[in-house]
Each structure stands twice: as C-alpha cells, then as structure tokens.
Amino acid sequence: MRIDEAAEAYARHLADVRRLSPATVKAYRSDLAALAASCGDIGLPDVDLEHLRQWLWESVQRGEARSTIARRTAAARGLFAWATEEGYIPTDPSLRLIAPKRGRTLPKVATADTLDQVLTRMAAGAAQGDPLALRDHAILELLYGAAVRVSEVCGLDIGDVDHDRRTARVLGKGSKERVVPFGLPAQRALDAYVVRARPQLLARRTAGGSEHALFLGARGGRIGPRAVYDVVARELGPELGGAVGPHALRHSAATHLLDGGADLRAVQEMLGHASLGTTQIYTHVSSERLAASYRLAHPRA
Structure with missing residues (x-):
C-alpha cells in the first residue's frame, strides 16, 4: 500500500468512524499528502522513523509554526497507529516521534x-x-x-x-x-x-x-x-x-x-x-x- 492510499483510507476513517470535523479531516489530509510527497515512491511498510523526522525537519526549515508541526506529528502518529491496528504494517515507526512543545500564544482580543x-x-x-x-x-x-x-x-x-x-x-x-x-x-x-x-x-x-x-x-x-x-x-x-x-x-x-x-x-x-x-x-x-x-x-x- 502506498502512503497516499493509506492516508486517504485513514481520512475516511476519521470522517466516518471517529466523526471528526470536516476542517480537521481536511488539515490531516493536507499534512499526510505532504508526508507522501516527502517520502517519494516508497510504500507504507518501508517508512521508518528517520523518514518521519526528515519530513518534520523540512517543515522546521520552511519556518512553519510549532502548532503546525505539532499537528503534523499528530497526523503521522494517527496514521501509523491506525495502519498498525488494521494490519497494514507490522510495527509503528512513529512511536518515538516527538512533537515540539506548542508555544502559548494569547489570542487577539478587542476591547x-x-x-x-x-x-x-x-x-x-x-x-x-x-x-x-x-x-x-x-x-x-x-x-x-x-x-x-x-x-x-x-x-x-x-x-x-x-x-x-x-x-x-x-x-x-x-x-x-x-x-x-x-x-x-x-x-x-x-x-x-x-x-x-x-x-x-x-x-x-x-x-x-x-x-x-x-x-x-x-x-x-x-x-x-x-x-x-x-x-x-x-x-x-x-x-x-x-x-x-x-x-x-x-x-x-x-x-x-x-x-x-x-x-x-x-x-x-x-x-x-x-x-x-x-x-x-x-x-x-x-x-x-x-x-x-x-x-x-x-x-x-
């Protein structure tokens, strides 16, 4: 199974089974599409921890916000945990993937x-x-x-x-x-x-x-x-x-x-x-x- 195929199946699971909001599913789809593009042609079982770390490091180099990188980490963890439970891969490579701590930003408030x-x-x-x-x-x-x-x-x-x-x-x-x-x-x-x-x-x-x-x-x-x-x-x-x-x-x-x-x-x-x-x-x-x-x-x- 290719990464993009797994990502689409996982997105359907989030929408139909876990009933997450359309906005959340859309964000996860976008994140996992970026992961698939970063990993290239390798199949889902061939993705390892270094592939995932490299993908997140690319986000860091682009200057993306900590909250975005944390969400991407959550998307990857969710995908591989689900794929392991479904039997698509033997082990979960994302178990040791660490998300950056989210910085606290106070919301903009009008008087x-x-x-x-x-x-x-x-x-x-x-x-x-x-x-x-x-x-x-x-x-x-x-x-x-x-x-x-x-x-x-x-x-x-x-x-x-x-x-x-x-x-x-x-x-x-x-x-x-x-x-x-x-x-x-x-x-x-x-x-x-x-x-x-x-x-x-x-x-x-x-x-x-x-x-x-x-x-x-x-x-x-x-x-x-x-x-x-x-x-x-x-x-x-x-x-x-x-x-x-x-x-x-x-x-x-x-x-x-x-x-x-x-x-x-x-x-x-x-x-x-x-x-x-x-x-x-x-x-x-x-x-x-x-x-x-x-x-x-x-x-x-």
Missing part, C-alpha cells in the same frame, strides 16, 4: 469599547436597508454575542434560532450540538436581517439547497466561512491593527465574560470546549490585561 464602536457603526449602515449590510451586522452581533465559531454560524438554519428565548442551536466540533444564548442587540439585528434582507438574498438564488440556511451569500446560497472572514477583516481589522478573523470575536466574548465574573465552567459550556484547559487560556488573557492596567496605574507598580 468592549472597540466592539461597541464597530457594531454601532455597522448598525447605522444596516439602517440604510442594504441587505448585505443587514446580514453582516447580524453575523457580527451573533459571533460576538453568542461566542460561536464561524463554521457554526455558517451552518445555522432558520429553525435553529429561537428568537423569543434568544438562543441558537449550533453544531460544533465532533458533531456535538449545543444551545447558546445571545443578547438583545443580536436579536434585533437578526430580526431585521430575517425580515428585511434574507428574502431579498433568497430571491437571488439560482440553484437549490439553501432555502433553510439562515445566512445567505450575495447570490442567495448559504454563506461560506471565507465570506465571513472577509466581513470581519473589513470591519474589525483596522481597529485591531492587522489581519483578524471571526475567532477574534469569540476570543473577545470569552474574555469579556470572564472579566465580568462569569464562571469558568459556564464559559466552557457556552464555547463548546471539551476540555476546561482550553477555556483557561482566557483567564491568562484577563490576567495579562489586569497586569497591564496595574503597571500603568499603580504608583508602586
């Missing part, structure tokens, strides 16, 4: 005042009645108000939102469903979009399949993550001084919740984190901000 200014400006633009402006305002209000992922927003259907209870049912990583609350500003923006903008966008649809989608693109189909990235980058990027994506709104929401005294486990549940340790990074963000304020304000700092 509450900054987000208030951005969303107020977007609300003023939406008031003019342009359907895309109404949609974009509703999306950013929901990204921040419910602390959801971009994939979760794009996957929402009309029936997933309870406007009376101000909750949305989202499908997170690993196909795990959860219900998240959102505030009155997000409700108002969503109501305005659904009533005034969505019918206009739906009328532009040229193909089927999007009639139940909540957020629609300019041509009437379900909006994709790339379009949401572009909106966030345009509206929030100048305020944060650089490239910024939808996750910045999720980071900001989590940090502001903890700053306001929310319970860490409640925030974990709202974000849909499997591990409390993932949520705890936002306590570090809050601590960093407190320390910065202390250094600026306290006379004996």
Whole structure:
C-alpha cells in the first residue's frame, strides 16, 4: 500500500468512524499528502522513523509554526497507529516521534469599547436597508454575542434560532450540538436581517439547497466561512491593527465574560470546549490585561 492510499483510507476513517470535523479531516489530509510527497515512491511498510523526522525537519526549515508541526506529528502518529491496528504494517515507526512543545500564544482580543464602536457603526449602515449590510451586522452581533465559531454560524438554519428565548442551536466540533444564548442587540439585528434582507438574498438564488440556511451569500446560497472572514477583516481589522478573523470575536466574548465574573465552567459550556484547559487560556488573557492596567496605574507598580 502506498502512503497516499493509506492516508486517504485513514481520512475516511476519521470522517466516518471517529466523526471528526470536516476542517480537521481536511488539515490531516493536507499534512499526510505532504508526508507522501516527502517520502517519494516508497510504500507504507518501508517508512521508518528517520523518514518521519526528515519530513518534520523540512517543515522546521520552511519556518512553519510549532502548532503546525505539532499537528503534523499528530497526523503521522494517527496514521501509523491506525495502519498498525488494521494490519497494514507490522510495527509503528512513529512511536518515538516527538512533537515540539506548542508555544502559548494569547489570542487577539478587542476591547468592549472597540466592539461597541464597530457594531454601532455597522448598525447605522444596516439602517440604510442594504441587505448585505443587514446580514453582516447580524453575523457580527451573533459571533460576538453568542461566542460561536464561524463554521457554526455558517451552518445555522432558520429553525435553529429561537428568537423569543434568544438562543441558537449550533453544531460544533465532533458533531456535538449545543444551545447558546445571545443578547438583545443580536436579536434585533437578526430580526431585521430575517425580515428585511434574507428574502431579498433568497430571491437571488439560482440553484437549490439553501432555502433553510439562515445566512445567505450575495447570490442567495448559504454563506461560506471565507465570506465571513472577509466581513470581519473589513470591519474589525483596522481597529485591531492587522489581519483578524471571526475567532477574534469569540476570543473577545470569552474574555469579556470572564472579566465580568462569569464562571469558568459556564464559559466552557457556552464555547463548546471539551476540555476546561482550553477555556483557561482566557483567564491568562484577563490576567495579562489586569497586569497591564496595574503597571500603568499603580504608583508602586
């Protein structure tokens, strides 16, 4: 069996059996395609530890991030562990493959005042009645108000939102469903979009399949993550001084919740984190901000 053949079979296993998210499966596919290219024409049973180390060293030489190399290490380990269990290879060459330690990078967070200014400006633009402006305002209000992922927003259907209870049912990583609350500003923006903008966008649809989608693109189909990235980058990027994506709104929401005294486990549940340790990074963000304020304000700092 060739490496690329094994990689494709393993990717199907991740999607169909382990039910990992499409984004995770796509990333693993890309990593293992790079491994196959690095190893050349040798078969899967002929790959040894040195081949794997050389492949990772090539990533290091290209200046790839530690997190990327760590993910590639995990992809290789997963592939060879699976291949060993399935009997495709007699021994696992990745057992002694060591991943680099991930450096802790604090997420980029916007202040509450900054987000208030951005969303107020977007609300003023939406008031003019342009359907895309109404949609974009509703999306950013929901990204921040419910602390959801971009994939979760794009996957929402009309029936997933309870406007009376101000909750949305989202499908997170690993196909795990959860219900998240959102505030009155997000409700108002969503109501305005659904009533005034969505019918206009739906009328532009040229193909089927999007009639139940909540957020629609300019041509009437379900909006994709790339379009949401572009909106966030345009509206929030100048305020944060650089490239910024939808996750910045999720980071900001989590940090502001903890700053306001929310319970860490409640925030974990709202974000849909499997591990409390993932949520705890936002306590570090809050601590960093407190320390910065202390250094600026306290006379004996």
